[in-house]
Amino acid sequence: xxxxxxxxxxxxxxxxxxxxxxxxxxxxxxxxxxxxxxxxxxxxxxxxxxxxxxxxxxxxxxxxxxxxxxxxxxxxxxxxxxxxxxxxxxxxxxxxxxxxxxxxxxxxxxxxxxxxxxxxxxxxxxxxxxxxxxxxxxxxxxxxxxxxxxxxxxxxxxxxxxxxxxxxxxxxxxxxxxxxxxxxxxxxxxxxxxxxxxxxxxxxxxxxxxxxxxxxxxxxxxxxxxxxxxxxxxxxxxxxxxxxxxxxxxxxxxxxxxxxxxxxxxxxxxxxxxxxxxxxxxxxxxxxxxxxxxxxxxxxxxxxxxxxxxxxxxxxxxxxxxxxxxxxxxxxxxxxxxxxxxxxxxxxxxxxxxxxxxxxxxxxxxxxxxxxxxxxxxxxxxxxxxxxxxxxxxxxxxxxxxxxxxxxxxxxxxxxxxxxxxxxxxxxxxxxxxxxxxxxxxxxxxxxxxxxxxxxxxxxxxxxxxxxxxxxxxxxxxxxxxxxxxxxxxxxxxxxxxxxxxxxxxxxxxxxxxxxxxxxxxxxxxxxxxxxxxxxxxxxxxxxxxxxxxxxxxxxxxxxxxxxxxxxxxxxxxxxxxxxxxxxxxxxxxxxxxxxxxxxxxxxxxxxxxxxxxxxxxxxxxxxxxxxxxx
Amino acid sequence: xxxxxxxxxxxxxxxxxxxxxxxxxxxxxxxxxxxxxxxxxxxxxxxxxxxxxxxxxxxxxxxxxxxxxxxxxxxxxxxxxxxxxxxxxxxxxxxxxxxxxxxxxxxxxxxxxxxxxxxxxxxxxxxxxxxxxxxxxxxxxxxxxxxxxxxxxxxxxxxxxxxxxxxxxxxxxxxxxxxxxxxxxxxxxxxxxxxxxxxxxxxxxxxxxxxxxxxxxxxxxxxxxxxxxxxxxxxxxxxxxxxxxxxx
Numbered sequence: 001x002x003x004x005x006x007x008x009x010x011x012x013x014x015x016x017x018x019x020x021x022x023x024x025x026x027x028x029x030x031x032x033x034x035x036x037x038x039x040x041x042x043x044x045x046x047x048x049x050x051x052x053x054x055x056x057x058x059x060x061x062x063x064x065x066x067x068x069x070x071x072x073x074x075x076x077x078x079x080x081x082x083x084x085x086x087x088x089x090x091x092x093x094x095x096x097x098x099x100x101x102x103x104x105x106x107x108x109x110x111x112x113x114x115x116x117x118x119x120x121x122x123x124x125x126x127x128x129x130x131x132x133x134x135x136x137x138x139x140x141x142x143x144x145x146x147x148x149x150x151x152x153x154x155x156x157x158x159x160x161x162x163x164x165x166x167x168x169x170x171x172x173x174x175x176x177x178x179x180x181x182x183x184x185x186x187x188x189x190x191x192x193x194x195x196x197x198x199x200x201x202x203x204x205x206x207x208x209x210x211x212x213x214x215x216x217x218x219x220x221x222x223x224x225x226x227x228x229x230x231x232x233x234x235x236x237x238x239x240x241x242x243x244x245x246x247x248x249x250x251x252x253x254x255x256x257x258x259x260x261x262x263x264x265x266x267x268x269x270x271x272x273x274x275x276x277x278x279x280x281x282x283x284x285x286x287x288x289x290x291x292x293x294x295x296x297x298x299x300x301x302x303x304x305x306x307x308x309x310x311x312x313x314x315x316x317x318x319x320x321x322x323x324x325x326x327x328x329x330x331x332x333x334x335x336x337x338x339x340x341x342x343x344x345x346x347x348x349x350x351x352x353x354x355x356x357x358x359x360x361x362x363x364x365x366x367x368x369x370x371x372x373x374x375x376x377x378x379x380x381x382x383x384x385x386x387x388x389x390x391x392x393x394x395x396x397x398x399x400x401x402x403x404x405x406x407x408x409x410x411x412x413x414x415x416x417x418x419x420x421x422x423x424x425x426x427x428x429x430x431x432x433x434x435x436x437x438x439x440x441x442x443x444x445x446x447x448x449x450x451x452x453x454x455x456x457x458x459x460x461x462x463x464x465x466x467x468x469x470x471x472x473x474x475x476x477x478x479x480x481x482x483x484x485x486x487x488x489x490x491x492x493x494x495x496x497x498x499x500x501x502x503x504x505x506x507x508x509x510x511x512x513x514x515x516x517x518x519x520x521x522x523x524x525x526x527x528x529x530x531x532x533x534x535x536x537x538x539x540x541x542x543x544x545x546x547x548x549x550x551x552x553x554x555x556x557x558x559x560x561x562x563x564x565x566x567x568x569x570x571x572x573x574x575x576x577x578x579x580x581x582x583x584x585x586x587x588x589x590x591x592x593x594x595x596x597x598x599x600x601x602x603x604x605x606x607x608x609x610x611x612x613x614x615x616x617x618x619x620x621x622x623x624x625x626x627x628x629x630x631x
Numbered sequence: 632x633x634x635x636x637x638x639x640x641x642x643x644x645x646x647x648x649x650x651x652x653x654x655x656x657x658x659x660x661x662x663x664x665x666x667x668x669x670x671x672x673x674x675x676x677x678x679x680x681x682x683x684x685x686x687x688x689x690x691x692x693x694x695x696x697x698x699x700x701x702x703x704x705x706x707x708x709x710x711x712x713x714x715x716x717x718x719x720x721x722x723x724x725x726x727x728x729x730x731x732x733x734x735x736x737x738x739x740x741x742x743x744x745x746x747x748x749x750x751x752x753x754x755x756x757x758x759x760x761x762x763x764x765x766x767x768x769x770x771x772x773x774x775x776x777x778x779x780x781x782x783x784x785x786x787x788x789x790x791x792x793x794x795x796x797x798x799x800x801x802x803x804x805x806x807x808x809x810x811x812x813x814x815x816x817x818x819x820x821x822x823x824x825x826x827x828x829x830x831x832x833x834x835x836x837x838x839x840x841x842x843x844x845x846x847x848x849x850x851x852x853x854x855x856x857x858x859x860x861x862x863x864x865x866x867x868x869x870x871x872x873x874x875x876x877x878x879x
Contacts, residue, residue, distance in 0.1 A: 020658075102754055106717035111681040114688065162687065162721070167758060169694045170724035172731040172739075174769045180798075184831045554838060599827045607791045608758050610822050615757070615787025 044090055046623040047097045052090070057629055061089050086629050098616040100156055103163045110158045118154055137275070138319065141327065146351055164609065171605035173597065179585050182596050186583020188534040189550060191561065193542060194508065194527060194574040201500035207492050215488055216481050223484050226426040227476040229443050231468040232419050234408055235433070236397060238383075238390050238463035245385035252377050256370050263368040266324070269335055270361035272317040274304050278353035287347035287354035294344055300358050318360070331355060387463075393417070394457065394465050401454045401467045408454060408469055421471055436460050442468060449473055498567070505572040509565045512576070534581065546573055553577045683713035690722055703729050720746050720755045727762065740766050747779070757788045764795055773799040790819035794829060801832075810836040 043051035065072055076085050120131040125139050140150055216223070256263070276287045290303055304317040322335060327350070334348040338359035345357040393415040400411035412419050425434050425443075433439060442448055442455040454469045481488075504525070511518050522528070535541045537551055545568050553562045553575065562577040585593050686709045693702035706722035706729075713719055723742045730739035743766065746759035764776035780796040782789040793816035800809035813833045816823045823829055 106754055107676070107680045108684065108717055109677065109680050110684050114685060162684070162691065165691065165694065166721035166724065167755075170721070170728045172728045172762075174731065174736075174765060176769045177765070177798075181828045184828045184835065552834075552838075596827060603826050606825065607794075607822050608761070611761075611788045611791045612754070612758065613787065614790075614820070614822070615754075618785055618787050 041625070042628065044625055044629045045094055046625075047094055048101055048621050050097060050101065052093050052097055054628055057090060057093060060093050061086065061629075064089050064092075083630070087624075087626065090624065090626075090629055094620075094622055095613050095617065096160070098620045099163065099613055100160055101620075102612070102616045103159045106163070108159050108162055110155055110162075114158065115151060115154055118158060119151075141319070141352075144326075167608050167612065168605040171601065171608060173601050173604060178593075178597055178600060181600055182585050182588065182593065183582040185596055186536065186585075186588050186592060187551070188536055188581040188583070189532065189577060190534050190579045190581070191532050191550070191575065191577040193530045193532060193546065193550075193576070194505075194522065195530065195568075195571045196501045196505050196525070196527060196573065197571045198494065198497045198501045199570070200525060200527075201497040201504070202493055205493050205496050207489050207496075211492055212485065212488050213481070215492055216484070219491075220478050223479040223487075225477055225479060226428060227444065228424045228426045228474040229449065229470060230424045230472040231422050231434075231443050231448070232408060232471045233422065233466055233468035234397060234401075234412055234415070234417050234419060235466045236390060236394055236415070236417060236464070238386050241389045241393070242382050242386040245382045245389070247378050247381045247385070251381055252374060253370070255377050255381060256373065260367065263373055265366050265368075267365040268321050268363040269338065269359055270321045271319050271335060271338070272300065272304070272358045272360050273319055274300075274317055274356045275352060276347075276354045278349075278351075283354050284347065284349075287356060291344070291347055291356050294356065300344065317358075321361075321363075331357070335359070390463055397465070397467060398457045401457065405453045408467065411467075422468075424472065424474065433460060433466065439466065439468070443470075498572075501572045502565075502567065505565045505574050508574050509563055512563050512574070543568060545569075546575065550575055550577065555580050679713060680716060680718075683709060683716040683718040686712060687718040687721065690725060694725070699729050699732070714749070717753060717755060720750055720753060720759065724755075724759065724762070731766070736766050736770055740770070757782075761788065761792055761795055764792075764799065768795070768799050768802050771802065773802040784819075790816050790822050793819065794823045794826065797829075797832070801836075806836055 042054060044054050044057040045052040068075070076082050119125070119136070125135040126132060127135055140147060143150075145153075274287075274290060276283045276290070293303055294300060301316045322332075324332070327335075330348050331350050334345040334355075334357055337343075338345060338357065341359055341362050343359045345355075347354040347356055349355075396415050397411060400414060401408065404410055408419050422434060425431070427440055427444060430440055434443065436458075438458050439460065442458055445455070447453045448455050448468065448470050452470055454467055456467070458466050458468075460466055508518050508521065511521075530541070532541055532550070535547075535550075537547075539547060541547075542550055546566070549564065549566055553564055556562045556577055556579065563574065564577075565572065565574045567573075686705075689705035690702060690709060693699075693705055702725060706725045709722040710719045710726070723746050727739040727742040730736070730742065740763065743759045743763035746753075747756060747763060750756050750759075760779040764779040767773065767776035767779075776799045777796065780792045780799065782792045786792075793812050797809045797812035797816065800806075800812055810833065813829060813836070817829065817833060
């Protein structure tokens with residue numbers, strides 16, 4: 001029967017296809033497995049089917065954070081900044097991953113001998129300058145990293161190093177590239193400038209009443225006083241409530257007894273271990289045999305030395321005092337069972353292999369006496385009391401200020417908080433708690449100003465709330481003309497002076513363009529040309545804006561100078577450009593040339609490497625699981 | 632369904648085997664030999680790559696020691712022994728740099744050309760292409776550089792290559808096209824934003840099109856002979872380059 005159906009079946013075309021697929025899948029077995037595992041929901045990101053694991057992210061995050069040091073707190077304050085910071089760390093990790101994948105695709109790899117050599121040269125796992133297997137073992141236990149994973153990270157570092165330094169160290173800079181860049185950067189310009197101070201044209205200017213009036217009418221907004229309010233308010237803060245909380249002796253004692261666990265220090269255990277690495281198949285048997293020898297009375301230190309695994313051998317297998325969470329769970333469970341110094345555990349299995357653990361030192365836990373922690377408890381109780389009071393009072397405040405909407409007097413009595421009155425403040429010049437945007441919005445809102453109701457409860461920060469109502473309202477107004485007359489006159493004068501100076505400058509420019517002699521005109525006003533002899537882009541010979549313009553002026557062609565005039569803050573200026581000289585590497589000062597060379601070299605080597613990464617990123621299939629990296 | 636004796640069943644089995652045995656065996660042999668063949672091949676590749684990597688450590692060490700003679704020797708060895716690996720490319724890049732440092736641009740060009748010709752499918756070839764283009768420009772063969780600088784807009788190399796393309800076109804005297812290439816680089820992203828003078832170059836070239844007016848008044852330069860203005864220096868070799876202060 002079975003054969004029947006097989007024989008029938010094989011003749012059918014779909015069965016032939018099936019057999020073909022099976023054969024093909026044998027050939028391609030290696031390729032397909034990696035592609036099928038791409039949807040890892042616990043990964044921080046999946047890059048071309050490869051997971052960037054959450055614990056790798058955590059390591060990168062704390063490393064980057066350490067690099068920033070104190071600066072971290074300055075740059076990362078809000079939740080959003082924290083989120084961005086985390087995403088940047090992840091993006092860097094992804095770039096590293098794609099680069100590593102590129103290196104692998106390029107057939108870059110390292111031999112076992114290279115790996116061994118590198119590991120032996122890491123200072124952190126050397127003992128007095130010599131590589132120590134035991135130090136490696138301890139370092140790995142502390143990092144909670146398996147040997148395989150550690151090896152992989154070394155391989156990644158080596159391969160990435162080969163690729164990155166291979167590209168950047170082979171970068172070159174061609175002399176002609178330096179030259180043409182320096183021609184622009186080191187450009188020198190010659191000519192002269194004539195600054196015409198506006199104040200020179202102030203004297204003797206007459207301003208009529210009519211002009212003042214026209215100006216005042218036209219520019220009324222300049223003389224507007226902004227809307228101002230003064231408010232009555234009730235403010236609740238946790239700190240202010242704390243002082244009123246009374247703490248009884250009984251309360252302190254009760255708290256101490258209820259929370260006695262907090263005042264105990266844990267016992268500390270120091271252990272040694274024999275590790276039979278799980279690489280050997282008979283590890284379990286071997287561990288049981290070793291344990292039997294210990295039970296038979298052989299010294300732990302002797303067995304450690306003899307045990308075939310050399311990592312455990314140094315220093316009698318000592319691991320030091322354990323900190324909870326350092327070790328895998330099975331290891332910690334076994335340690336809990338060891339109560340007396342000298343106790344030895346049964347073999348325990350972890351991802352490293354089988355351990356036999358001996359308790360070598362025990363520090364008993366202690367309980368702090370009440371007197372030592374009294375102050376601490378008083379603070380905690382006051383805080384607790386204040387929190388309760390705050391919660392209750394803010395509830396009443398919310399209810400009553402909404403219920404009786406035209407006064408704060410009743411609610412003030414009920415929650416026993418005094419009504420305070422603010423000084424007059426405007427939207428722009430508000431200070432303290434009134435600078436808070438929500439408070440400002442409420443204080444100038446229609447409900448408060450027009451309807452004269454209590455505002456709703458505004459939360460200003462953690463444990464800090466406020467309710468306000470209007471006390472005084474001063475609408476926006478324009479200052480009367482007599483109050484601002486001097487200001488108006490000054491404005492008019494400076495405008496007129498500016499116009500006169502500009503007209504004078506433009507005339508000069510005009511005459512210069514026609515090759516007329518202007519020296520008399522200039523002398524009459526007591527002005528003087530400023531000579532500009534081969535000034536650089538960084539020169540201090542001209543004020544910033546003028547220097548900018550001077551370097552924007554077109555090249556004086558055929559011996560004809562370029563002339564421009566422009567207003568600056570306190571003067572009008574006529575600029576004459578006579579000549580442009582391209583920067584010359586040969587004749588320029590060495591410091592500026594070497595600075596330019598360094599910047600260019602850095603540019604080229606960065607550009608190559610970042611183009612490579614950009615290319616890999618553009619081809620990569622990346623899925624971000626941002627939820628997995630949030631706090 | 633019919634009831635059959637054991638003999639009948641065996642008979643049927645034999646018959647079935649006669650019909651299908653050969654293709655099955657052929658299939659299995661093909662599948663297994665494919666599988667083992669592939670493994671054998673990859674293991675061979677891995678061995679070559681590891682040896683190449685080890686040979687390349689000699690190059691890396693000399694990079695750190697800054698001993699050019701030994702570096703060249705080691706790089707040459709990797710290139711000869713493992714010509715098909717990426718390590719040969721990295722070695723050729725080192726040889727090209729050493730040649731540039733010795734002002735031997737022809738030699739540098741030979742090394743980079745070797746990479747471009749022999750490793751056209753390798754990811755690193757783009758880096759070699761762009762470097763080769765730069766050397767060609769320096770040798771006043773910018774027309775030969777241009778074909779090396781063609782990248783899709785989406786490519787990670789597009790921005791950097793566009794900038795070099797600008798250099799090539801400028802060296803050919805094609806100012807308008809050069810400006811276009813520089814602008815393409817500028818708007819593509821951020822790699823070239825750190826170039827110290829590309830922005831100045833763009834402004835200078837743009838000024839060639841339209842003279843920038845002063846903040847308020849327009850100015851046309853006419854002849855000036857008096858007021859002691861010196862005639863401008865020889866400006867024939869100069870591009871028009873009134874440009875803005877580098878924004879640093």
